[in-house]
Amino acid sequence: MTQVAATQDDGGVPCLNIDQITKVYNTPTGTVRALDEVSIKQRRGEFLSIVGPSGCGKSTLLMIAAGLSAPSTGAILAEGKQVTAPRTDIGIVFQSHVLLEWRTVLGNVMLQAEAHKIERKEAEHRAMALLRSVGLDGFEHKYPHELSGGMRQRVSICRALVHQPKHLLMDEPFGALDALTRDQMILDMQKLCKEHEISVLLITHSVAEAVFLSDRVIVMTPRPGKIDRIIDIDLPRPRRLVDRENPKFSRYSREILEMFLARGVLRE
Numbered sequence: 001m002t003q004v005a006a007t008q009d010d011g012g013v014p015c016l017n018i019d020q021i022t023k024v025y026n027t028p029t030g031t032v033r034a035l036d037e038v039s040i041k042q043r044r045g046e047f048l049s050i051v052g053p054s055g056c057g058k059s060t061l062l063m064i065a066a067g068l069s070a071p072s073t074g075a076i077l078a079e080g081k082q083v084t085a086p087r088t089d090i091g092i093v094f095q096s097h098v099l100l101e102w103r104t105v106l107g108n109v110m111l112q113a114e115a116h117k118i119e120r121k122e123a124e125h126r127a128m129a130l131l132r133s134v135g136l137d138g139f140e141h142k143y144p145h146e147l148s149g150g151m152r153q154r155v156s157i158c159r160a161l162v163h164q165p166k167h168l169l170m171d172e173p174f175g176a177l178d179a180l181t182r183d184q185m186i187l188d189m190q191k192l193c194k195e196h197e198i199s200v201l202l203i204t205h206s207v208a209e210a211v212f213l214s215d216r217v218i219v220m221t222p223r224p225g226k227i228d229r230i231i232d233i234d235l236p237r238p239r240r241l242v243d244r245e246n247p248k249f250s251r252y253s254r255e256i257l258e259m260f261l262a263r264g265v266l267r268e
C-alpha cells in the first residue's frame with residue numbers, strides 16, 4: 001500500500017520536514033519497530049496535531065523532531081537545515097512534566113530563560129505574564145511538590161514559551177488537566193499561537209482537542225506507526241468552545257473515530 005505523507009508544496013521552506021523516518025529500537029529482548037517511513041512537512045504558522053493509539057510512536061516522533069533522538073533511517077530538517085543535535089530554537093513540553101523539585105515555579109520557568117541568556121528582568125517579566133495567563137499568579141514562589149498535577153503541567157508550558165520560540169512541540173500537554181482547565185488552556189493556546197505566530201506540533205489522545213486546535217490532523221496507525229490519513233480542518237478561526245457542537249466539527253471527529261474503529265484501535 002502506498003504510504004500517505006503529510007506533505008504540502010506551497011513553495012515555502014517548511015518549518016519542519018520529517019523525511020521518511022524509520023525508528024527501530026534495539027532492546028535486550030529484541031527489536032521494536034516504532035516508526036515506519038513517516039514523512040511530514042509542516043508549514044510555518046501551522047497548527048499540526050498527531051493522534052494515534054498508545055505505543056504507535058508519537059513520542060518517538062516528537063523526540064526525533066526535537067533532535068533528542070536520532071532516526072534509524074531518514075532525515076529531519078528544521079527551516080531547511082538538517083537536525084543533528086538537540087534543537088535550542090524550539091519550546092518543548094514533554095508527556096510527563098519535568099520540573100526541578102528544588103526550584104520554585106518562577107525558578108523553573110526561568111531555567112529556560114537562563115539557558116537562552118535572556119536578561120533577567122525581561123525574562124522575569126515574560127515569566128510572570130505567562131504564569132498569569134495560565135492562572136498561576138500567586139504561585140510563583142511555591143515549589144513543585146506544593147502544586148497539583150495540572151498546575152505542574154501549566155508550569156512546563158510556561159517554561160516552554162518563555163524564550164518565545166517560533167516552533168512548539170508538545171506531547172500530551174493537557175492530559176493531566178481537569179476538563180475546565182483543559183478547555184481554558186486550549187483557548188489560551190489558540191490565542192498565544194496566533195499572536196506570536198508559533199508553529200505547533202501537538203501530540204494528543206483527544207480527538208476533540210486535535211480538531212479544535214488544528215489546521216491539519218495526522219492520524220497514525222498502530223505500531224509500527226505510519227501515517228494513515230491527514231485531515232484538513234476547514235473551520236474558521238478563532239474557534240470557540242461552542243463550535244464543538246457544530247455539525248462540521250462533529251463530522252471531523254467522527255471521521256477520526258471511525259478510522260480508529262476500522263483499525264481495531266477502538267472496539268464497540
Ligand SMILES: Nc1ncnc2c1ncn2[C@@H]1O[C@H](COP(=O)(O)OP(=O)(O)OP(=O)(O)O)[C@@H](O)[C@H]1O
Binds near residue numbers: 032095
Ligand atoms: N527508549 C526506548 N527503548 C526501547 N523501546 C522504546 C523506547 N521508547 C519507546 N519504545 C517503544 O517504541 C514504541 C513507541 O513508543 P512511544 O513512546 O513513541 O509511543 P506513543 O505513541 O508515544 O505511546 P503513548 O500514546 O502511550 O504515549 C513502543 O512500543 C515503546 O515500547
Ligand SMILES: [Mg+2]
Binds near residue numbers: 058059060095171
Ligand atoms: Mg507518548
